[in-house]
Amino acid sequence: MATRVIPVDPFDLVIFGGTGDLAKRKIIPGLYRRFVAGQMPEDARIIGAARSELDNDGYRDFARKAIEKYVHAKNHDKDKVRDFLKCLSYFRIDALGQDGWKDLAKIIRKDVVQAFYFSVGPRLFGELAKRLHKYKIAGPDSRIVVEKPFGHDLESAKALNAELAEYFDETQIYRIDHYLGKETVQNLMAVRFANILFEPLWNSQYIDHIQITVSETVGVSGRGGYYDKSGAMRDMVQNHLMQLLCLIAMEPPAHFDPDSVRDEKLKVIRALDPVPAEDIVRGQYRAEGDQPSYIEDAENPDSRTESFLAMKVHIANWRWNGTPFYLRTGKRLRARKSEIAVVFKEPPHSIFEPQEGRRCNELIIHLQPNEGMDLRVTIKEPGPGGMRLMDVALDMSFAEALGEDAEDITDAYERLIMDVIRGNQTLFMRGDEVEAAWAWVDPIIQGWIDRGDRPKPYDAGSSGPEDALMLMHREGRRWREITE
Ligand code: NAP
16 A cells, blocks of 8 residues: 655755754654655755864765664665755754854745754754744744753743744644554544544543553663653653643534644543543662663762653543543563553453453553554454453554555655745644643642652663552553563
């Protein structure tokens, strides 16, 4: 099944931080894939901008290496790479200085879409916005793309929003959460709102609970200093897990347009109850063999920052009263996996003999490593052995549907960049959403500080601290296994 590609309008995209890790691993490889797919017009221009001493050829060389390393070998076509690299140039500029900005203004075309990707640390967001305005580089239709982290708490997020709002309208600001760019996340909206099948069951009458897991096998080595000031709550829950929670829990929007969708997501965040201390488990990974512990990676023997977090969350509205949402994320866990599991209730009365090991219906939405969904249903075990029941998965994975093309599932970043060029903000976080998320998170973090809460140690390669299992067991539920 070949996917349809609709080319976007010609554009000038300036990547501030064009020599950085994100540009190398995601932005440039993603743009190249869109070029190969025919979605990026040949007269589009990509301008890398940073302080490093590079000329255009040097930058193209940087981009070529990024493509070789991060794009699947089957898409390495010499001619295509050469043509793509022709769209690239480099501009040496300091976000904190004044030199070069007038020259940048001269080369940006006024008759095409203009996008400015802030792939730099947040302390430079305001500086870039100010200069794009001062030197009349950005106009009323230009778009800016900002990366996470968007603030460290409510106060800093408000300050960042205010800084950007001085120069750009909210309709021009694209706050990236790459989880929203995943094929399956969008498919979740299609499954919920384009079918009659699920929506009548999508409430606390039929859904027992929902689990959202984002587990990683890597630790924080190499970025321990940064991570230690953040922790799982700020780094993962406040953005990625809450965005997934919103899409699962939101009411059907009146229209599929950016503000209708984001209004409904915001209502979910505002309906979140405060979380009592007994419903949260924090953890730090131990050393394993020659792999250091969290404390060693963070180089902070007194660190109280969590590398693991599990929590039970309640949404106080009519639809979800009585259905808990369990969120779990952590580093150095057993497997790399992101998934949402919607676990339905038992039928009200069973006409069949009770049977060991039977499961309730589950809709599993897999985000990582392989995107797709499966719906677990109960059927009769085939054969003459009497009326025995078995659970099977109705597999809706994209690998099945797309066959050989499955490898070409658009990466989240490239999809989101194309949405920026198209001017579609549906999959980007609005300023008030980000602030509402911090307003919910801040008191939880403050509670840990006030109580002097210490994370529980857990074994590397495990599913997290024992207490996280108890969070579910005490209510007769269990987490899904963290396996690939
Ligand atoms: P990075 O590797 O440290 O790159 C930073 C970039 O900013 C470099 O290109 C650097 O180039 C440029 N830069 C620094 N100071 C500058 C200045 N004063 N003026 C102009 N350019 C300047 O960081 P990164 O990992 O790419 O991350 C970029 C942003 O994306 C950060 O906000 C990060 O939190 C976010 N992010 C990254 C990832 C990821 O996977 N890497 C994932 C999610 C979010 P010069 O030194 O040459 O100026």
